[in-house]
Amino acid sequence: MFLINIHAKYFNKVNLVTLFDFFLVIVIISLAVLVGVLAPAILQISRSARKAEAFFDTINQEIGPLLKSLSQTSIELQKLTSSLNDKVNKTDQIIETVKQSSDTLLITTHILKNTVTPLATQVGGFYAGVKAFTHFFTKSGKTKT
Numbered sequence: 077m078f079l080i081n082i083h084a085k086y087f088n089k090v091n092l093v094t095l096f097d098f099f100l101v102i103v104i105i106s107l108a109v110l111v112g113v114l115a116p117a118i119l120q121i122s123r124s125a126r127k128a129e130a131f132f133d134t135i136n137q138e139i140g141p142l143l144k145s146l147s148q149t150s151i152e153l154q155k156l157t158s159s160l161n162d163k164v165n166k167t168d169q170i171i172e173t174v175k176q177s178s179d180t181l182l183i184t185t186h187i188l189k190n191t192v193t194p195l196a197t198q199v200g201g202f203y204a205g206v207k208a209f210t211h212f213f214t215k216s217g218k219t220k221t
């Protein structure tokens with residue numbers, strides 16, 4: 077009986093230890109799989125972080141000259157816009173002057189037309205009358221002799 081009790085005590089302890097060992101093995105395998113899966117992901121994240129840091133360093137170095145260039149371009153565009161606005165204003169003034177000149181010419185043309193045409197008609201009529209008069213007298217003088 078003593079052997080059975082020892083054997084029973086040993087068997088029960090073995091079963092408990094075996095069950096504990098089984099769960100321990102499952103936990104260790106699960107951790108190993110988890111580490112095996114997470115290790116490449118962590119390494120990739122580390123590489124990506126280094127590349128991102130290098131990218132941000134490059135951007136940091138290039139952003140200053142880029143902003144300076146953009147500022148200079150903006151200033152040049154403002155100067156160009158100002159110059160174009162001045163030229164447009166001058167062109168508007170020239171167009172207004174030409175319009176005023178054409179209006180003055182049109183008024184002058186109307187005045188001359190209304191003044192010179194009757195005057196020319198009168199002068200032409202006067203000339204025709206003088207010509208007819210001289211023709212009459214030259215013809216009359218020839219018939220007397």
